[in-house]
Amino acid sequence: MELSIHSLATGIDTVWVLLCAALVFLMEGGFAALEAGFVRSKNALNIIMKVLMDCTxxxxxxxxxxxxxxxxxDKAGIIGWSGFFLKGDMEYLGLKIPVYAYWLFQAAFAIAMATIVSGAVAERMKFMPYLVFSLVATAAIYPIAGHWVWSSGGWLYKLGMLDFAGSAVVHSLGGWASLAAVLVLGPRTGKFGKDGSIHVLPGHNLPLAALGAFLLWFGWFGFNPGSTLSGLDMNIARIAVNTNLSAAAGGTIAAIYTAVKWGKADPSMAINGALGGLVAITAGCAFVEPISAIVMGGIAGMLVVFAVPFFDRLRADDPVGAIAVHGVCGTFGTIAVGVFAENGGLLYGGGFGLLGVQTLGVVAVSVWGFAATYALFAFLKATIGIRVSVEEEIEGLDMSEHGITAYNDLECNPLAAISPVPSIGTLPVAKHRLAE
Structure with missing residues (x-):
């Protein structure tokens, strides 16, 4: 076979996209570890099973x-109607890589959106109804939003919305879908007192949660630079730098702010602050300067610190902070493109045009995610039920849903059974936070 410049470029781009697809898929391992660490030990295996089912x-x-x-x-800009089961001619996509490589990359994005919700509904949702949600989310909820923004026929695409790698399509969509899910599902038993008090239900393994955050951060180098779909695009270096800087700023601000405000740096806030920075920069990583990425990440880290207790006060029980990290920071990051984009941003002389489009787009995607998920959860609640019994919740979903615990050696170690478990944030810090 004689190689040409064109075939060589196609080969490089294909390998690049496949490699980045693998990195994005690895993020599911990060989600699994993060969420398992943030829940109690009796529910660790259940949450990992839900993340695994997102992948299947x-x-x-x-x-x-x-x-x-x-x-x-699609001619109406709302939904596509061809290519089911990857069948048919897809030349109209104009891809420079095989459609199979592009599908694999996008499939990893789809399951990431569903997995955002898995953490928010942890510790009290039945396993089988969650599978229904995962199927509907990846087969319809995420694709319809993605069509609006990323398909050349989508109505938001035609308006000029910029969402390079998914602050809106993946994260804002998943974050506000999480809010809808927890509102229908209700809080965990014991989370809120009858007098309105908020109780800390500490996660069992913060080091595991931190490992999950590191894996997610690593996978984001596929998520953002991979969205160029080309290993020959020289902008991938700046995209990677912007991604890293925003995460660093988010984690730094969250850690310093909690240390100053409460006297101790809160590990869970630092973790989620870094993730908030990653979420916020995902829309604009290809369009902003590095200094803007730092500003955006820092603001996102602060937003996480404020948003977590805010949703607690709304009695929206989210054990992992998914609504704050993905919903709030995804919305902020999408809108911020209209401010910080070098081409069309408000601070660069672009006026309010792009800012208006970004705001309209993220609101539309968020409302769709919230409404579709709320309707689905309400339907499942009225039919097959979505919540385990109080007795099963107290026992733990590992045993009630799967018949086995994540840490079987606890039964043989009486000291482990009575040892104090670490919090989702040091208890002194958590008490101060919840008292506000």
Whole structure:
């Protein structure tokens, strides 16, 4: 086979996208570790099973329906109607890589969106209804939002919305879907007192949660630079730098602020602050300067610190902070593109045009995610039920849903059974935070 410059470039781009798809898929391992660490030990295996099912059921759903609804031919700008089961001619996509490589990359995004919700509903949602949500999220909820923004036929795409790698399409969508889910599902038993008090239900393994955050951070180097779809795009270096700087700023601000305000740096806030920075920069990583990435990440880190107790006061029980990290920071990051983008941003002489489009776009995507998820959860609640019994919740979902615990040696170690468990934030800090 004789190589040409064109075939060599195609080969490089294909390998690049496949490598980045693998990095994004690795983020599911990060989600699993993060969420398992943030929940109590009796629910660790259950949350990992839900993340695993996103990778199984979700991938099948995106293969059968999701990709077609997202990138199929469409004249109305709302939903695609071709390419089901990856069948048919897809030359209209104008890809420079095989459609299979592009599908694999997008499938990893789809399951990431569903997994955002898994953490928010942890410790009290039944396993089988969650599988239904995962299927619907990857087969319809995410693809329809993605079609609006990323398909050349989508109505927000035509308006000029900029969401390079998914602050709106993945994170804001998943974050506000999480809020809808927890409102229908209700809080964990014991989270809120009858007098309105908020109780800390500490996670069992913060080092595991931190490891999950590191894996997510690592995977983001596939999430953002990979969205160029080309290893020959020289902007991938700046995209990677912006991604890193925003995460660093978010984690730094969250740690310093909690240390100053409460006298101790809160580990959970530092972790989620870094993740908030990653979420916020995802829309604009290809369009902003590095100094803007630092500012955006720092603001996102502060937003996380304020948003977590805010949603607690709304009695929206989110054990991992998914609504704050993904919903709030995803919304902020999408809108911030209209301010900081070098081409069209408010601070660069672009006026309010792009800012208006960004705001309209993220509101539309968020409302869709919230409404669709709320309707689905309400339907499941009225039919098959979505919540385990109080007795099963107290026992733990590992045993009640799977018949086995994550840490079986606890039964043989009486000291482990009575040892204090670490908090999702040091208890002194958590008490101060919840008292506000």
């Amino acid at each position: 059921v979700g991938i099948l759903g995106y293969f059968a329906l999701g990709f077609a609804l997202m990138y199929g031919i």
